Amino acid sequence: MKKAIFSVFILFLFLSGCKTGQDVYEYELNEVSVNPYNSGKTKRKTEQQYISILYANLFQKAISANELIEIEKVIASIGDKELVHEVVVSNFMNRSGIIVPSKADMLADKDAFIRDTYKRFYVREPSIAEKTWWINYITANPQVNPELVYVSFALSEEYLFY
DSSP states (O other), rough: OHHHHHHHHHHHHHHHHSSOOOOOOOOOOOOOOOOOOOTTTSOOOHHHHHHHHHHHHHHHHHOOHHHHHHHHHHHHOSHHHHHHHHHHHHHHSSSSOOOOOOHHHHHTTTHHHHHHHHHHHHSSSSOOHHHHHHHHHHHHHHTHHHHHHHHHTTTTTTGBBB
């Protein structure tokens, strides 16, 4: 008898736990299009464009035709394009006449420095995440100076595209 009552009780619990017309929940979401930071930049710069734009970004004036041709010949003679870009950037950074803010100016207004650098090299505003990362990086690393930041932008993947 106890076994039968227990079986009926278990059957009752099982059947009462099952519902046939369960509530259906629907969540309405707004579609959001998320694009990478450089989604509009699909064309790779030619070596001539890279050199000309880099020179203009660093010196705020156009490169001479003779110097452009000379640098293009050097680039064409070397197979490793990343290495040659590092050499070109290093060469430009070691010249006099380069227009770079002072470290004191960078530290005085990091937000403006980062925005100006993004506009100068990437021709766009930085995202909030990018700006926050750079502010934290500059704050945590006292050895960072504007020249190092400019080199990192000039050698970045995004800078190779327009």
